Amino acid sequence: MADVAQHAGVGTITVSRALRSPQQVSPQVRERVRAAIEATGYVPNFAAGTLKSQRSRMVAAIVPTLRSAIFAETVDALADGLRARGLQLLIASSGYSSEAEESILRTLLGQQPVAVVLTGTHHAPGVRALLRARRLPVVETWDLADDPIDRAVGFSNRAAAREMTLALAARGHRRIAFVGTPPGIEQRAAQRLAGYRDAMAELGLEADVEMLDDLGVSIASGERAAEALLARRRPPQAAFFVNDVAAFGAVQVCQRLGVAVPTELAIAGFGDFELARASNPPLTTVRIPGALIGATAARLVLERLDGDAVPDGAPARDAQARCVDLGFEVISRRSA
Amino acid sequence: MADVAQHAGVGTITVSRALRSPQQVSPQVRERVRAAIEATGYVPNFAAGTLKSQRSRMVAAIVPTLRSAIFAETVDALADGLRARGLQLLIASSGYSSEAEESILRTLLGQQPVAVVLTGTHHAPGVRALLRARRLPVVETWDLADDPIDRAVGFSNRAAAREMTLALAARGHRRIAFVGTPPGIEQRAAQRLAGYRDAMAELGLEADVEMLDDLGVSIASGERAAEALLARRRPPQAAFFVNDVAAFGAVQVCQRLGVAVPTELAIAGFGDFELARASNPPLTTVRIPGALIGATAARLVLERLDGDAVPDGAPARDAQARCVDLGFEVISRRSA
DNA sequence: GTGAAAGCGCTAACAC
DNA sequence: GTGTTAGCGCTTTCAC
Numbered sequence: 014m015a016d017v018a019q020h021a022g023v024g025t026i027t028v029s030r031a032l033r034s035p036q037q038v039s040p041q042v043r044e045r046v047r048a049a050i051e052a053t054g055y056v057p058n059f060a061a062g063t064l065k066s067q068r069s070r071m072v073a074a075i076v077p078t079l080r081s082a083i084f085a086e087t088v089d090a091l092a093d094g095l096r097a098r099g100l101q102l103l104i105a106s107s108g109y110s111s112e113a114e115e116s117i118l119r120t121l122l123g124q125q126p127v128a129v130v131l132t133g134t135h136h137a138p139g140v141r142a143l144l145r146a147r148r149l150p151v152v153e154t155w156d157l158a159d160d161p162i163d164r165a166v167g168f169s170n171r172a173a174a175r176e177m178t179l180a181l182a183a184r185g186h187r188r189i190a191f192v193g194t195p196p197g198i199e200q201r202a203a204q205r206l207a208g209y210r211d212a213m214a215e216l217g218l219e220a221d222v223e224m225l226d227d228l229g230v231s232i233a234s235g236e237r238a239a240e241a242l243l244a245r246r247r248p249p250q251a252a253f254f255v256n257d258v259a260a261f262g263a264v265q266v267c268q269r270l271g272v273a274v275p276t277e278l279a280i281a282g283f284g285d286f287e288l289a290r291a292s293n294p295p296l297t298t299v300r301i302p303g304a305l306i307g308a309t310a311a312r313l314v315l316e317r318l319d320g321d322a323v324p325d326g327a328p329a330r331d332a333q334a335r336c337v338d339l340g341f342e343v344i345s346r347r348s349a
Numbered sequence: 350m351a352d353v354a355q356h357a358g359v360g361t362i363t364v365s366r367a368l369r370s371p372q373q374v375s376p377q378v379r380e381r382v383r384a385a386i387e388a389t390g391y392v393p394n395f396a397a398g399t400l401k402s403q404r405s406r407m408v409a410a411i412v413p414t415l416r417s418a419i420f421a422e423t424v425d426a427l428a429d430g431l432r433a434r435g436l437q438l439l440i441a442s443s444g445y446s447s448e449a450e451e452s453i454l455r456t457l458l459g460q461q462p463v464a465v466v467l468t469g470t471h472h473a474p475g476v477r478a479l480l481r482a483r484r485l486p487v488v489e490t491w492d493l494a495d496d497p498i499d500r501a502v503g504f505s506n507r508a509a510a511r512e513m514t515l516a517l518a519a520r521g522h523r524r525i526a527f528v529g530t531p532p533g534i535e536q537r538a539a540q541r542l543a544g545y546r547d548a549m550a551e552l553g554l555e556a557d558v559e560m561l562d563d564l565g566v567s568i569a570s571g572e573r574a575a576e577a578l579l580a581r582r583r584p585p586q587a588a589f590f591v592n593d594v595a596a597f598g599a600v601q602v603c604q605r606l607g608v609a610v611p612t613e614l615a616i617a618g619f620g621d622f623e624l625a626r627a628s629n630p631p632l633t634t635v636r637i638p639g640a641l642i643g644a645t646a647a648r649l650v651l652e653r654l655d656g657d658a659v660p661d662g663a664p665a666r667d668a669q670a671r672c673v674d675l676g677f678e679v680i681s682r683r684s685a
Numbered sequence: 686g687t688g689a690a691a692g693c694g695c696t697a698a699c700a701c
Numbered sequence: 702g703t704g705t706t707a708g709c710g711c712t713t714t715c716a717c
Contacts, residue, residue, distance in 0.1 A: 014694065014695070015694085023703075023704090024703065024704045024705080025694090025695080025696090025704090026695095026696075026697095026703075026704065026705085027702085027703060027704080029695070029696060030696095030702090030703085033696085037702070037703090038702070038703085039702060039703090042702080042703085054482070056455055056458050056459055056479075057459045057694090057695085058400070058459060058461060058693090058694055058695070059459040059460050059461070059695090060396045060397075060399035060400040060405065060460070060461050060693085060694080060695085061396075061400050061693070061694035061695035061696085061709090062694080062695050062696065063396035063695090063709095064394070064396040064397050064400050064693090064694080064695075064696095064708095064709050064710065064711080065694080065695050065696045065697075065708075065709050066695085066696055066697075066709085067709075069396065070456075071439075071460070078425060079415065079421040079422070079424055079425040079428070080418075080421060080422055080425050082416075082418045082421065085415040085416060085418065085421035086415075086416055088415055089414060089415040089416045089442060092415070092440070092441065092442055093442075093444075096441070099456075101439060101441060101456065101457070101460070102439075102440055102441070103407075103437060103438075103439055103440075104428070104438055104439075104440050105428065105432070105437065105438070106425060106428055106429075108429075119392055120406075120435075120437065121437070122392050123392055123393045123394065123395040124395050124396070124407070124437065125394060125395070125396050143392075146390070231623060232623050232624075232626075232627045233623070233626075261627065262627065265627055265629070268629065287567060287568050287569070288568075288624075290568075290569075291568045291597065291598065291601055293601070293604065350710065350711070351710085359687075359688085360687065360688045360689080361688090361710090361711080361712095362687075362688060362689085362711095362712075362713095363686085363687060363688075365711070365712060366686095366687085366712095369712085373686075373687095374686075374687085375686060375687090378686080378687085393710090393711085394709085394710055394711070395711090396709085396710080396711085397693090397709070397710035397711035397712080398710080398711050398712065399693095399711090400692095400693050400694065400695085400709090400710080400711070400712090401692075401693050401710080401711050401712040401713070402693085402711085402712055402713075403693075686717105687716105687717085688715100688716085688717080689714100689715090689716085689717105690713100690714090690715090690716105691712105691713085691714085691715105692711100692712095692713090692714105693710105693711090693712090693713095694709105695708100695709090696707105696708095696709090697706105697707090697708095697709100698705100698706090698707090699704105699705085699706090700703100700704080700705075700706100701702105701703085701704080701705100
């Protein structure tokens with residue numbers, strides 16, 4: 014930077030300002046600095062700036078995995094929204110482990126991010142304390158929070174699953190099975206199961222839960238679950254799958270085995286991925302706002318950065334005001 | 350850190366060493382430091398360490414997009430491999446723009462990454478100079494490079510498409526169409542088109558190229574392209590799609606219109622995504638090593654970090670030695 | 686195995 | 702609109 018300053022015949026601080034807040038520098042000087050940067054091939058060292066100012070240009074994000082297209086979509090939208098303001102994304106995936114989440118967070122915090130974006134609202138014990146203590150803007154995504162650490166954006170997985178279940182019952186089905194993921198791993202899946210149970214209890218029907226043999230991210234696991242369902246002495250009338258990928262597999266199995274969908278077995282999914290429309294018959298499912306969650310998370314981060322400091326008290330009564338509910342939509346197609 | 354040192358009754362440098370190279374510190378002292386860190390809730394400031402040592406704990410990666418499951422898979426595998434050694438991933442997506450690539454790279458370099466992972470082998474003009482000048486370990490992914498900046502890992506998209514085309518011809522097809530993406534955007538897609546042209550020229554057949562109306566990431570675009578193909582006065586006998594997602598859409602259209610696959614129209618895809626097996630009939634396609642590319646990129650980065658400095662001369666004759674060719678495999682299923 | 690001193694490259698605070 | 706001074710929190714270097 015000293016080189017650049019000398020080339021341009023100005024002080025280093027002027028170079029710094031020309032880069033960070035150009036409007037504070039006269040156009041002529043700005044142009045001289047620009048030319049000097051070009052001539053010297055200068056690349057700023059953000060580590061120094063971060064150290065001095067205690068503010069980096071990075072936002073840390075933790076996702077369970079990027080292998081699931083839906084999280085990748087959210088992260089991509091988040092990155093887009095942040096880049097518009099010159100913020101970089103520092104990403105870590107926790108592999109669904111909430112122990113890993115805390116240690117990953119500690120590492121990320123060491124990079125002095127200006128904000129943190131988390132997936133879900135259930136976190137390892139130390140996470141909340143770590144973040145609150147630093148008064149860092151935090152956005153929790155993909156579900157609503159009763160008591161958000163700071164801000165949250167998502168939709169109620171529980172309410173969505175409840176509504177889908179009620180919709181299946183409204184079509185006259187009584188024996189409605191829920192096909193979910195092994196418990197204790199995916200929080201969103203657990204919320205969907207809870208919503209299904211809510212609905213079945215309201216309806217006075219007996220809950221019937223079948224497990225996928227993986228996280229439901231594969232068509233094959235849906236196929237295997239559907240086979241298990243159909244092999245029963247008395248198969249259910251409807252099967253509500255925790256996501257579209259597995260539900261798609263189930264439809265394929267029915268087609269193969271000559272089981273009529275929806276007359277013999279109604280099938281519903283969750284997500285409204287493109288696969289849902291491509292399925293034959295197309296899937297009845299719940300549309301969820303994946304990319305919008307990312308874009309909104311970016312907006313919330315920027316608002317926080319522009320606005321007031323993060324309150325440490327965080328009175329519970331405004332919990333709702335700090336959650337953005339993006340909603341969901343039950344999409345009726347021919348599979349149920 | 351001074352706090353921690355005082356708690357533990359040692360100098361700050363000992364705290365630093367206990368964290369970065371524990372074997373240099375006696376077990377008793379190490380334990381006292383650990384306890385002091387716990388007591389004080391200390392989180393290291395990497396910006397300071399990076400500034401002094403000129404080495405961060407970050408690896409920068411640029412991908413065209415995370416929305417495509419295949420890049421997300423690679424990035425996830427890369428992140429896993431790096432985390433094992435305490436390295437964080439700094440990710441940016443370029444949105445397929447190679448102008449954006451250079452400016453994004455400049456920003457990322459400011460964070461003092463210890464290595465850079467790029468997608469593809471065609472880069473904006475300044476990219477190579479910027480990286481070579483810094484002698485930074487660089488890994489280019491997803492295609493083979495004639496003259497890699499440093500290291501490269503992938504497979505030959507061109508050879509893979511050529512082989513698939515030859516396989517279609519071997520089944521007796523003469524009028525083989527290639528359904529690709531608009532030119533100048535996706536480099537991998539361009540290589541695949543080139544491979545198709547290679548094969549058709551070898552076979553003495555006339556090339557026939559149809560365009561998808563997006564980047565071929567959607568089932569719907571494949572459906573539209575298939576409709577266009579079938580609406581022709583004389584449709585091709587076989588259609589080779591630039592990826593499985595679009596090919597899947599084409600199969601769906603044929604099913605809907607009562608066009609027999611493969612007898613009336615043979616269909617091939619590229620990627621061997623899970624969709625390929627789920628399709629009915631299942632897709633003939635090319636298996637490509639998405640996750641392995643990420644894992645190998647991580648390995649190459651770590652080797653580079655452990656080993657010698659990056660040579661600046663980079664003699665062309667060892668270009669091949671610096672490329673890892675992970676290969677591909679033509680998978681014959683019933684769609685062609 | 687441990688410590689003391691110096692300084693990485695930038696920006697906050699304050700001057701002019 | 703521009704410059705001067707000081708120091709962010711670590712790690713390097715050198716000493717013991």
